[in-house]
Amino acid sequence: MSHALQDQRPARAPKSAAPAGLTRGGLPRWAPAGIAALSIVLGCGIGVLADLHSKIQWGLIGAILFLVITYTASAVIENRRQAKDRIATSIVWVSFVLAVIPLLSLIWTTVSRGIKALDGDFLSHSMNGVTSFEQGGGVYHALLGTIEQVALATAIAAPIGLLTAVYLVEYGRGSLARAVTFFVDVMTGIPSIVAGLFILTTWNLALGFGPSGFAGSMALSILMMPVVVRSTEEMLKLVPNELREAALALGVPKWRMILKVVLPTAIGGIATGVMLAVARIAGETAPIMLLVFGTQLINGNPFEGAQSSLPLYIWEQYKVGSDASYDRAWAAALVLIAFVMILNLVARGIARWKAPKTGR
Amino acid sequence: MASTTPTQIDQAPPVSKSARSTGRAGDKIFAGLSKGSGILLLVIMASIAIFLTYRASIALSKNEGNFLTTFDWNASANPPVFGIAVLLFGTIVSSIIAMAIAVPIAVGIALFISHYAPRKLAAPLAYVVDLLAAVPSIIYGIWGALFLVPQLAGLNLWLDEYLGWTYVFDKTQVGVARSLFTVGILLAIMILPIVTSVSREVFLQVPRMNEEAALALGATRWEVIRMSVLPFGRSGVISASMLGLGRALGETMAVATVLSPSFLINGHILDPGGGTFAQNIAAKFDEANEFGRDALIASGLVLFLLTLLVNGAARLIIARRKDFSGANA
Incomplete structure (x- = not known):
């Protein structure tokens, strides 16, 4: 991936190999790591001494110290061009660390707080008869709802998305295909709450149905379709044209060629795309809130009556605001x-296992 | 159709007339099906616009206030008075904060993955950043509300103390950091992955010759990036930011959990209060009567048009670069 890297190695090597001679004294190779360690220590030290409560301030002090020390050291010992180069490198490293910290913090918080209420009972019981302020209760009804809604949404969106991708790659020419491509792209950006409002206006207000898991599934499928189309399209484009031509040369009709040659070749990537799309919609809250309504009881029928779902359950428990409900919210989040x-992970595993073999 | 044709094809040699004709029938049906689902997608997009506009027009015809300038949302009252001024302000301000934080960091991460990280680590590191996109927004929401908000108290004090003279960072109300600024930080974390992945794809497509030419002239790594990578990737970064902006505009749950809403326009972004389109829909939906829902749908229509505009523009910028293929993230 990092194709520029090879170019740098030889450029750097002489610097450390020939301390005297061609290059004036440069910073030693361990300098960035050393400065980083120093600024972390200083950041924490200043944080403790100045009695700053928030770790964010500690981190920011450390990061700024790192940049300043790197620049000064390099500007003094090396030259200004080197200093600029080093500070760019440092900024790039710091920004990567800045991105990883929230992820780690979020996962750590969820796991450490969620583990408290999470046990077998939590997974196998609903909230039936549990008042919001007492301990106990569980997530079974929400888990069931999520699985049913996501399965229904996949059943709607996957075939449509797949066929659309086949159309775009195998049949699509001209303005219709261009329009579909463009609007699929735009559709990826539809806010989930707008998809929810759309189903609300059509299914609930215009057709008069009540809240149900199925209404939520339809909104989810709108969010899922463009994702499936894009990933499937990319995969179908990777299938070598020689395979198609070989099949057609044997007299196979085009639709059978697509079903028996093109799709099986790309099936790994397609499955990956669908699963990533499933993972994306499983965490959607907004449309579920508008359309499925939420309940404390187990409702196994997605076509009739209010259901619950994991994200909605987290939202409800968060809104209650008691210690017990926060514990439940974190456990459900976990x-x-x-x-x-x-x-x-399964999706990435499939992608690696069944990656299409291309000549490129 | 599908049940009969395969057997016939298997039995008959490909030259026979019957096989050919059934093949053609199957072709027509299959082509029709796939074309049909393509058209279905367009129909869905069109009907989203049509149905939302229809319900919104019902709400707007009875609105006693000015839809664009009223600082209030009493859609269920009689007569109904509601306006999107505060929501528009909050949505745009929080998205701008998110962009201001996320875009530089995302460009840094993209450069890190494409040009700085050790080669073997680049792919796993890219995956770690992509994982940020896999976390559901409601979990960002409760993390933001229960972890980030208390942690930001100190930073807010700093900003108020040292940058308070700028008016924007002047904190005039005491209270926890349930402000547009906190929402902006949270949105920045949420849009990092998409901005990063699109920028990374462009940076990886910089012609190698350009970089090597710069290196051969004795440029440092930063000079290579400034002279050959950034100019090449500029349009890609712009469209990546706009895709991120589209996400930030429409984010619901993270905003709804963190923000303590109020119907005031307040330029001091550290003060708690404000609101966004999506957050307002989520917060007001439960208590809304049928007319109140129509009013919320009207605000949803504005949000839809806003994201349509931003995303459409981003896609058009990407589409102008024919050789660029990483725009599907």
């Missing part, structure tokens, strides 16, 4: 994050 991460 369940949801585990669900999504497992889907993600």
Whole structure:
């Protein structure tokens, strides 16, 4: 991936190999790591001494110290061009660390707080008869709702998305295909709450149905379709044209060529795309809130009556605001994050295992 | 159709007339199906616009206030008075804060992954950043409200003390950091992955010759990036930021959990209060009567048009670069 890296190695090597001679004294190779360690220590030290409560301030002090020390050291010992180069490198490293910290913090918070209320009872019981301020209760009804709604949404969105991608790659020519491509792109950016409002206006207000898991599934499928189309399209484009031509040369009709040659070749990537899309919609709250309504009881029928879902459950428990409900919210968040991460990992696993073999 | 044709094809040699004709029938049906689902997507997009506009027009015809300038949202009252001024302000301000934080950091991460990280680590590191996108927004929301808000108290004091003279960072109300600024930080974390992944794809497509030419002239790594990578990737970064902006505009749950809403326009971004389109819909939906829902749908329509505009523009910028293929993230 980092193709520029090879170019730098030879450029750097002489510097450390020939301390005297061609290059004037440069910073030693361990300098960035050393300065980083020093600024972390200083950042924490200043944080403790100045009695700053928030770790964010500690981190920011450390990061700024790192940049300043790097620049000064390099400007003094090396030259200004080198100093600029070093400070750019430092900024790039710091920004990467800045991105990883929230992820780690979020996962750590969820796991450490969620583990408290999470046990077998939590997974196998609903909230039936549990008042908001007492301990106990569980997430079973929400988990069931999430799985049913996501399965229904996938059943709607995956075939449509797949066929659209096939149209775009195998059949699509001209202005219709261009319009579909453009609007699929735009559709990826539809806010989830707008998808929810759309189903609300059509299914609930215009057609007069009540809240149900299925209404939520339809909104989710709107969010899922463009994702499936894009990923499938990319995968179908990777299938070598020689395979198609070989099949057609044997007299196979085009639709059978697509079903028996093109799709099986790309099936790994397609499955990955669908699973990533599933992972994305499993965490959607807004449309569920508008359309599925939420309940404390187990409702196994997605076509009739209010259901619950994991994200909605977290939202409800958060809104209650008691200690017990916060514990439940974090535990449900842990369940949801585990669900999504497992889907993600499985998807990446399939992608690696069944990567299409291309000549390129 | 599908049940009969495969057997016939298997039995008959490909030259026979019957096989050919059934093949053609199957072709027509399959092509029709796939074309149909393509058209279905367009129909869905069109009907979103049509139905939202229809319900919104019902609400707007009875609105006693000015939809654009009223600082109030009493859609369920009689007569109904509601306006989007505060929501528009909050949505745009929080998105701008998110962009101001996320875009530089995302460009840094993209450069890190494409040009700085050790080669073997680049792919796993890219995956770690992508994981940020996999976390559901409601979890960002409760993390933001229960962890980030207390942690930001100190930073807010700093900003108020040292940058308070700028008016924007002047904190005039005491209270926890349930402000547009905190929402902006949270949104920045949420849009990092998409901005990063699109920028990264462009940076990886910089012609190698350009970089090597700069290196051969004795440029440092930063000079290579400034002279050949950034100019090449500029339009890609712009469109990536706009995709991120589209996400930030429409984010619901993270905003709804963190913000303590109020119907005031307040330029002091550290003060708690404000509101966004999506947050307002989520907060007001439960208590809204049928007319109140129509009013919320009207605000949803504005949000839809806003994101449509931003995303459409981003896609058009990307589409102008024919060789660029990483825009699907």
